[in-house]
Amino acid sequence: MEYNYDDQNIFAKILRGEIPNKTAFENDHALAFHDINPQAPVHVLVIPKGPYMSLDHFARDASADEQVGFFAAVAAVCEKFDLGQGFRGISNTRTHGVQEVPHYHMHILGGRPLGRMLDA
Numbered sequence: 782m783e784y785n786y787d788d789q790n791i792f793a794k795i796l797r798g799e800i801p802n803k804t805a806f807e808n809d810h811a812l813a814f815h816d817i818n819p820q821a822p823v824h825v826l827v828i829p830k831g832p833y834m835s836l837d838h839f840a841r842d843a844s845a846d847e848q849v850g851f852f853a854a855v856a857a858v859c860e861k862f863d864l865g866q867g868f869r870g871i872s873n874t875r876t877h878g879v880q881e882v883p884h885y886h887m888h889i890l891g892g893r894p895l896g897r898m899l900d901a
């Protein structure tokens with residue numbers, strides 16, 4: 782699989798500071814910020830700082846440090862927003878997964894019961 786990262790995507794612009802964001806957590810390798818159109822009381826997007834398009838791209842090509850940093854950010858968000866009762870982590874991917882922004886992100890959704898995983 783070939784990945785052609787587009788550095789004009791909206792999350793790349795957020796990482797460069799060209800578009801504002803409401804930051805929830807940041808470390809050397811990842812940024813977590815509130816989704817602009819929240820689908821749950823907690824809806825945070827965790828993104829790597831590197832140019833990865835999708836979960837499979839990140840899992841294949843990111844360094845061990847980048848992967849550890851990313852999941853440390855996921856853990857920090859879960860702690861910060863008190864998600865002990867549970868949450869859902871979603872990484873929509875490409876066409877079938879209905880991914881809108883081609884920079885890898887994990888949605889962290891929680892703060893209420895979320896229902897079954899898929900509608901259809």
Ligand code: 5GP
Binds near residue numbers: 802814817881882883
């Ligand atoms: P996807 O469909 O790619 O998995 O999700 C993209 C998410 O990014 C959507 O939930 C959408 O609301 C969010 N989003 C799109 N543009 C912006 C933006 O400029 N700022 C923030 N904070 N979220 C955005």
